[in-house]
Amino acid sequence: MPELPEVETVRRGLQPVMEGAVVEKLVLNRPDLRFPFPENLNDRLQGQKIVSLGRRAKYLLIEFEDGASLISHLGMSGSYRIEPDLRVSAQEQAEDGFHYPRSKNPTHDHVVFHVQSPVYGSRQVIYNDPRRFGFLLLCGTGELAEHPSLKDLGIEPTGNSLSGPVLAELFKGKKVPLKAALLDQRLIAGLGNIYVCEALWRTGLSPLRAAGDVAQDPQLAEALATSVREVIAEAIVAGGSSLRDHRQADGTLGYFQHSFAVYDREGEPCRRCGAPVQRIVQNGRSTFFCAACSS
DNA sequence: AGAATTACCTGGCAGC
DNA sequence: TGCTGCCAGGTAATTC
Structure with missing residues (x-):
């Protein structure tokens, strides 16, 4: 599920119940995900108010009033969902505007945040992750920028910071294929396999082309930077659209509503030229592209 | 140093 | 219907 747009969708879904809420209790149903959970996590967070829910690249950042932050990564299969507390009546549940998806598999509900929201009252925010590639790290006051998971991250493809000249500078002299450079x-920071394929297709660039090539052509660099920004922005809107009617934490719905130009469309006609979409493997991962109209 | 490969897990699906 | 093999959007560790 989670590339940047999906994580942003999750952030927006959780924000109403989590921001301003107090952590009543944190329940860990196993000792670890990809990494061991921080020690005494419940003791550290119990009674603390969540001041904001942020995001950096594919990381969800839960910031507390004492300045500490939880860094949450969803790995490949992580998702959050909101559930009503037992004390919340069916009537209130029906009227609070939230959609409460059932757990697809409760055995993978690894973390439960019991929160008391000033707006919605008691809710459970549940992290589910079948493959357990996700992780949860605790970061002390003021250490977020220097945290090992975050300090080497590049620029966000949102907003206007990713321009043609910026992309050209980043890719200058790089011999690696565009696919690898964008990943x-x-x-x-924040692109994954899907949106890299989509952005390259949109620009008419082959994933096999050297990144340094694009750096030498200001128009190409501008076009690629624009495609990346557009693809990400559109995906966030699509994720968000599933939140319009029922605010939900799980970005899965928005994600699957997406119709891709090339991703997972091997053999199907290219939406630009009609030639069959190709699948190749780069660095052990599938790349989808149109060999006929990308170069 | 930088690039490529492997490891970490479970679930779903195609093919037999 | 079960079994096997393969594939999956992630990052980190290891090897080259």
Whole structure:
């Protein structure tokens, strides 16, 4: 599920119940995910108010009033959902505007935040992750920027910071294929396999082309930077659209509503030229592109 | 140093 | 219907 747009969708879904809420209790149903949970996590967070829910690249940042932060990464299969507390009546549940998806598999409900929201009252925010590639790290006051998971991250592909000249500078002299360069979180942070394929297709660039090539052509660099920004922005809007009617934490719905130009469309006609979409493997991962109209 | 490969897990699906 | 093999959007560790 989670590339940047999905994490942003999750952030927006959780924000209403979590921001300003107090952590009543944190329940860990196992000792670890990808990494061991921080020690005494419940003791550290119990009674603390969540002051904001942020995001950096694909990381969800839960910031507390004492300045500490939880860094949450969803890995490949992580998701959050909101559930009503037992004390919340069916009537209130029906009227609070939230959508409460059932747990697809309760055995993978690894973390439960019991929160008391000033607006919605008691709710459970539940982290589910079948593959357990996700992780939860605790970061002390003021250490977020220097945290090992965050300090080497490149620029966000949101807003206007990713311009043609900026992209050209990042890719200058790089011999690696565009696919690898765009996936490199130290250059641009937040792109994953899907949106890299989509942005390259949109620009008419082959994923096999050397990144340094694009750096030497200001127009190409501008076009690629624009495509990346557009693809990400549109995906966030699509994720958000599933939140319009029922605010929900799980970004899955928005994600699957997306119709991709090339991703997972091997053999199907290119939406630009009609030639069959190709699938190749780069660095052990699938790349989808149109060999006929990308170069 | 930088690039490529492997490891970490479970679930779903195609093919037999 | 079960079994096997393969594939999956992530980062980190290891090897080259």
